[in-house]
Amino acid sequence: MIDTLDYEKVxxxxxxxxxxxCKLADTxxxxxxxxxxxxxxxSIRTLNPSYVKTKESCSEFMSDVPVKHAYGWTHMFDKLIHEKAVAIKDELLCHYGKSExxxxxxxxxxxxxxAQQYVRSVFRRYGVTEEPVYEQYRYEYVWWKD
Incomplete structure (x- = not known):
């Protein structure tokens, strides 16, 4: 159960x-x-109270446990061989698009x-065993379903 929440982040x-x-409400x-x-x-957006049934599972459930988000990749490619760094950057650029x-x-x-797992899998595909290096990590709620 969340005791305090900065609603501005919703x-x-x-x-x-x-x-x-609901049996899942506390989490x-x-x-x-x-x-x-x-x-x-x-005003806010809400689920129809008649739609959500009290049961063991709910298709709309979202965990209230914060997860580790990574920010920035300025130095992610510093220790890689140039050719691999270029190839990995190109693949990530194609995947995410230029703006994102x-x-x-x-x-x-x-x-x-x-997304971190995806980047790790691209590194592995190019034979890079080191973990991708991000500039910062923060624990945050996941507000959207993948």
Whole structure:
């Protein structure tokens, strides 16, 4: 259960839940965000209370456990052989697109755990056994489903 939540970090359009009888409510980010809505918030997006049933699983459940996000990759390729660094950069650029690729570099967007795994798999495909090096790590909630 989340005791305090900086509601400013809840993205616009995030879907809240108010089903307090759900067995998953204590660990669900949607329910926990709903508990911390400030009085000044005029409207929010919410799940239909009739849709969500109290049961063992819920298709809309999102864990309220923060996960490790990585930011920035300015020095990620410093220790790699030039040819491999260029090939890996090209593959990541194709995968993410130019805009997102540079947003990731400038720390405007994070590498989620899933994105970190993808980068690691690209490194392995090119025979690089070292772990990718990011500039910063922060534990954050995952606000969107992959």
């Amino acid at each position: 993205p616009a359009g995030f879907t809240h839940c108010f089903n307090g009888t 669900c980010l949607r329910y926990q965000a709903g508990r911390h809505i400030p009085e000044t918030k005029r 690729f540079y947003r990731l570099k400038r720390k405007e967007k994070s590498f989620t755990p899933r």
